[in-house]
Amino acid sequence: MSFNDNIRLDSSRVRDSRGGGGVGRGGGIAIGGGAGLLVLLLSIFAPGLAEDLGLTGGTQTQRQQPSGPQAIDECQTGADANERIDCRILATVESGDAFWKPYLAQYQVQWREPGVELFAGRVNTACGAATSDVGPFYCPGDESMYYDTEFFDVLESRFGASGGPLAEEYVVAHEYGHHIQNIVGYLQYSQQGGTGPTSGAVRVELQADCYAGMWAGHAATTTDPESGETFLQEVTETDLRDALSAAAAVGDDRIQQASTGRVMPEAFTHGTSEQRMKWFMHGYQTTDINQCNTLDHPNLDQP
Template sequence: MTFNENANVGGNTARRRGAGIAVAGGGITGLGALAVLLLGLFTGGDFSGILGPLAGGGGGGEESEVANCQTGADANRDDACRLAAASLNLDQYWARTLEGYRQPQLIIVDGSTDTACGTASNQTGPFYCPPEETVYVDPTFFALLREQFDATAGPLAQLYVLAHEYGHHVQQISGIMDAYPNNGSGPDSNGVRTELQADCLAGAWVADAGEQTDEAGVPFLQAPTQAQVRDALNAAASVGDDHIQRESGAPVNPEAWTHGSSEQRQRWFQIGYEGGYQACDTFGVSGGEL
């Protein structure tokens, strides 16, 4: 999805942080974060070196503004600025949609940093940390999507990833996470329903993304093309549990799913895209309808 070049995106509050030492504490929720855990689960490998030691902690790493990120043209040129600029769209959309919305912090990760939920890096993937109400994204993760999961990871695919994590923030502040706590893995688990709902909420935002504007009334983004929507759907398919299992060389095992299949992730994104956030009740349907 393309930013209008003259849109003012300089008001974003995204921060850059890096060079932290990974320590983990609270729960971690995200599109890519559990992919590393899944690889260990499916292959029997030890990925603790990627995820960091599982002991309490959080914070760390110096923060700075996202440099050279003032206009839509800047966002079109740079992945980090694209994410920072999109946070303005997402906050505006959810502030208009959800009563009592409060914006999360967005941290653009350089290399790695420690958080209250564990390592943030391109290896753990983008994730939302509920205790901090913070989204962490290392833009180099998108190169890994291309290299390891056969995704094209173009601009709209990147914004889908970010919108998915913002969907988790909406779930956190609206009480959905508390109402439907993690109850293990499996195709009908709360974890799968949580992730599919975040995909659906991302689709709802993408459909409306061309409606958010800067203070002068200039739309931040141009309406998505069908090719761009297909790119986002490709990213959703690439992080489906069944696809990750196949890529790791393991048989497809739905009982180990925590995020949903490629087909489910694409379908629920499409449900949100076509029906809006009101259509995203993944907890109100039977397992056969997921």
């Protein structure tokens, strides 16, 4: 899903700490095979499993950091967002701002804008220090979303996501969904029930997928206040396939099968590939937050 070229971006909306030297754990992302990638994906999608398998340790190695020419302050327009992933993250966040603030106002929810930081290697947050191994994440302590742009290459090259703009925007919108859960009081339910297919963690993650679908359903009608144009062009079938491919790629069952050779439902923390696709589409089709109530839904397989 492409941004309209003439929308205006505010680069000050995002903190960019990619220029400082960082440290990656476990040898970073091992493109040619095994341990670094496994730690990365288990840390994102099944942290308890990563600890059980003894994979969260490892040596510390230096990673090459992006340099000045790719600074976020070069992101000025929708055309930039269509060319660069960091600009696309910025544009997706600004689109999320423009959608969620007025949407929640109708429910008398007091709005708090989330922070956003791009990092490489390592970042300090109110939730503690984190490395690129954890992938994109939301920290409720400072109400901020954190993105290492290299994650999107890993998702595509190693776990079969098809790529495409809406696939990347889905990831950003999912983390934004966690901020929405935080300010309306739902994020706390992620701590209930430990792990497993009906745990609070799974329910909260599927709800964030549904919220991401809501954003996508409204994105082509959400207007940039500076240019007066809608942020995004109409969603195509190809766009939806890309987003669903990304959602499927991060299902617990697919991650576990690829990394350990078996599926362990008792360790689920995010839901199956099928569930993640269904709840994203449910949000996209209904565009109604009341339809995203996964917290007490009797059958997560059928939104």
